[in-house]
Amino acid sequence: MIKISENIKPYILLVIKGFVVVFIAAAVVFGANAAMDSFLESELEAVMAAVELDTDTEDEFELQVRKLEQQEAFYQRYKNRESYHYYGQYYELYNNVYSADVWFIGTSHAAHGLNPLYVEEENPEYSFFNFALNGSNPGFYEDWWDIVLEAGYPMPKVIVWCVDWFMCDDDWLWRRIDFDTAPNMPIDIMRRMRRSQATAQTQEAETDAPETETSADESAQIESTDTKKVVFRWWDVDETTREIMSYLSIIASRDRIPDMVKSWFSKPDEEKSPATAEQDEEESEQRVLPTYEHEYKRDNIGNITSDYYKGFIPWDVPFGGDSSTIGCNDKEYQWKAFERMLDKFEDAGIKVVFIQIPEYAGVRRVKMNQNNDRIAEIAARRGIQFYDYNTDDPTGIASDVSNFSDWGHMSKKGSTVFSKFLAGEMKKILGNLQ
Numbered sequence: 001m002i003k004i005s006e007n008i009k010p011y012i013l014l015v016i017k018g019f020v021v022v023f024i025a026a027a028v029v030f031g032a033n034a035a036m037d038s039f040l041e042s043e044l045e046a047v048m049a050a051v052e053l054d055t056d057t058e059d060e061f062e063l064q065v066r067k068l069e070q071q072e073a074f075y076q077r078y079k080n081r082e083s084y085h086y087y088g089q090y091y092e093l094y095n096n097v098y099s100a101d102v103w104f105i106g107t108s109h110a111a112h113g114l115n116p117l118y119v120e121e122e123n124p125e126y127s128f129f130n131f132a133l134n135g136s137n138p139g140f141y142e143d144w145w146d147i148v149l150e151a152g153y154p155m156p157k158v159i160v161w162c163v164d165w166f167m168c169d170d171d172w173l174w175r176r177i178d179f180d181t182a183p184n185m186p187i188d189i190m191r192r193m194r195r196s197q198a199t200a201q202t203q204e205a206e207t208d209a210p211e212t213e214t215s216a217d218e219s220a221q222i223e224s225t226d227t228k229k230v231v232f233r234w235w236d237v238d239e240t241t242r243e244i245m246s247y248l249s250i251i252a253s254r255d256r257i258p259d260m261v262k263s264w265f266s267k268p269d270e271e272k273s274p275a276t277a278e279q280d281e282e283e284s285e286q287r288v289l290p291t292y293e294h295e296y297k298r299d300n301i302g303n304i305t306s307d308y309y310k311g312f313i314p315w316d317v318p319f320g321g322d323s324s325t326i327g328c329n330d331k332e333y334q335w336k337a338f339e340r341m342l343d344k345f346e347d348a349g350i351k352v353v354f355i356q357i358p359e360y361a362g363v364r365r366v367k368m369n370q371n372n373d374r375i376a377e378i379a380a381r382r383g384i385q386f387y388d389y390n391t392d393d394p395t396g397i398a399s400d401v402s403n404f405s406d407w408g409h410m411s412k413k414g415s416t417v418f419s420k421f422l423a424g425e426m427k428k429i430l431g432n433l434q
Contacts (some may be wrong), residue, residue, distance in 0.1 A: 019202065033250040039260040040184050040249060067095075068185050089131055089311045090186040093151040094194060098310070100129035101154075102430070105141065105160030107173060108134040110346065112303075112315040113357050113410040114162065122423035123430065126157075132312030135175035137167055137338035143177035145344060147187060156191040158433060159345055160353045163386075165371040166326075170336035184249050201228075303419060304412065314412035315405050319360075322407045327366035335374075342382060351433050354379050354386040360407040361398035385432060387425065 047326060092098060104114055110132035120128050136144070166172060181187045250257070297306040302317035345352050354375060359365070379386040389395055395418060397403045403414030410418060 015018045023381045029248070029250065035249050036249040036253055036256070037183075038259055039263060040253060040256070044189060045196075061381060067097075082159060086133055086180065087186045087189070088308055089129075089133070090147075090180065090190050092123055092311070093131075093148060093153050094151055094190040096151075098127050098129055099154050100127045100310075101157040102126045102313070102346060102426075103159045104128070104130045104132055104162055105136075105159060105162050106132040107136055107167060108132070108315075108411075109164055109357055109359070109408055110162035111311070112313065112405075113415045113418060114422065115312045115314075115415055116310040117312070118416070118419040119423045120425055123426050124425075127431065128310065132162060132311065135173050137173040137175065138334050138341055139170065140173075140177060141341050142337055142344075145341065147177065147180075151190070155348050156350055156361075158351045158353060158430065160355055163354045163356055165356070165365065165368040165375070165390075166330075167326035168330045168332075168338065168371075169328040170334055171329055182252065183247055184253055207300075212219050238273075259381045307412070312386075312415075314415055315409055316412040317405045318413070319333045319401060319404050319406055321401045322360060324364050325364045325366060326407065330367070330371065341379065342378075346382075352382075352384050353429055353433070354384055355422075355429075356386075356388045356389050356390040358393060358395055358397040358403075358410065358414075360401065360404045362401070363407045385429065387429065389418075389422075397421075 022045055089141055092100070104110055104116070111130065114130055116128035116130055116134070120126070133140070133144075145325070177187075179185065294305070298304050298316075302315050304314045304316055307314050342352060356372070356375075369391070372388060376386050376388075378384070390398070393399065397414055400414075403410055403417060405411045
């Protein structure tokens with residue numbers, strides 16, 4: 001029998017105790033994670049069930065309104081989660097409510113600065129949607145384009161790329177597609193919804209007709225598009241930690257912990273009595289898609305989530321001016337990704353326009369003119385119109401500090417002023433593309 005030295009025993013006991021602590025901690029974390037997964041799954045199922053209520057209506061417009069209202073109520077529950085500002089954008093890609101034929105894409109400057117509401121008022125012959133995303137760079141948009149194709153959204157007539165002079169600095173513009181495809185992020189939710197709908201349709205078809213292989217093939221095809229391999233760059237500790245944390249819903253969705261706990265002690269809401277036919281008809285006549293009857297909602301960093309409209313969401317915080325120097329560190333591979341995206345749009349028969357939206361004029365922007373010259377050269381070489389509303393400030397917005405929430409992002413006031421200005425400009429821009 002092997003004798004253990006008395007000097008070693010304390011260390012062995014310490015290691016054993018360490019393993020016990022790690023095991024208990026892991027059990028707590030994964031138990032809580034399983035509870036959060038179950039809560040989020042049941043919540044999504046409830047939303048989907050609500051979406052499908054009253055589908056016997058013959059008014060397609062009314063049905064779209066009901067679905068949008070349910071989804072709006074759902075994604076606003078994530079009021080403290082920056083990722084969920086984009087739930088409505090991915091919902092549009094996968095559900096095609098508007099069939100927008102003019103898209104705006106770009107960074108947060110466009111996401112918070114360009115409201116399609118005012119643009120479409122002046123250009124009713126087109127349908128507009130703002131697909132700009134915080135932190136997006138050209139490389140991100142390459143992966144995003146694969147999502148567009150997966151979702152099957154109709155190709156637009158025109159893409160208005162809201163270019164920025166710093167857009168090829170991916171240390172600054174941080175977004176990657178796996179932020180949006182991670183569990184319980186918008187793309188993951190859209191895929192689960194689509195998969196659930198396909199399963200329901202398959203089951204319905206099987207009860208009404210003989211079994212066929214077609215439905216199974218369609219389900220398999222949907223399943224295959226749902227899987228995106230996540231590569232953990234294990235040598236980058238910070239990145240690997242961030243990736244792992246994004247896949248633990250108890251951490252990624254930590255703002256929902258109070259709601260989860262509350263759900264354990266709450267009873268299902270009593271079923272509400274249905275509205276009368278007269279009320280439904282009256283509401284249908286008054287509604288303008290989308291109509292959301294919700295209170296003013298503002299998240300913890302200043303986004304007014306209740307003002308979301310077709311991808312646009314205002315960011316409104318106090319700003320007293322800025323006189324600092326702003327630079328950027330361009331990556332050549334991002335410039336190449338920019339050109340590859342333009343090739344893809346051209347191959348798809350989509351016309352492209354560049355615009356640059358205003359920034360606060362008080363800051364000194366290093367490389368702005370240099371990079372804008374490069375964008376202008378690319379535009380000229382490809383026959384693309386480039387409207388720069390930033391360098392010369394034809395709108396007068398850039399000199400008024402009240403139009404901004406920081407040097408680069410317009411406030412709600414500024415975005416309204418600019419969007420109304422752009423509404424008139426779009427008549428000229430789209431007219432020149434005829």
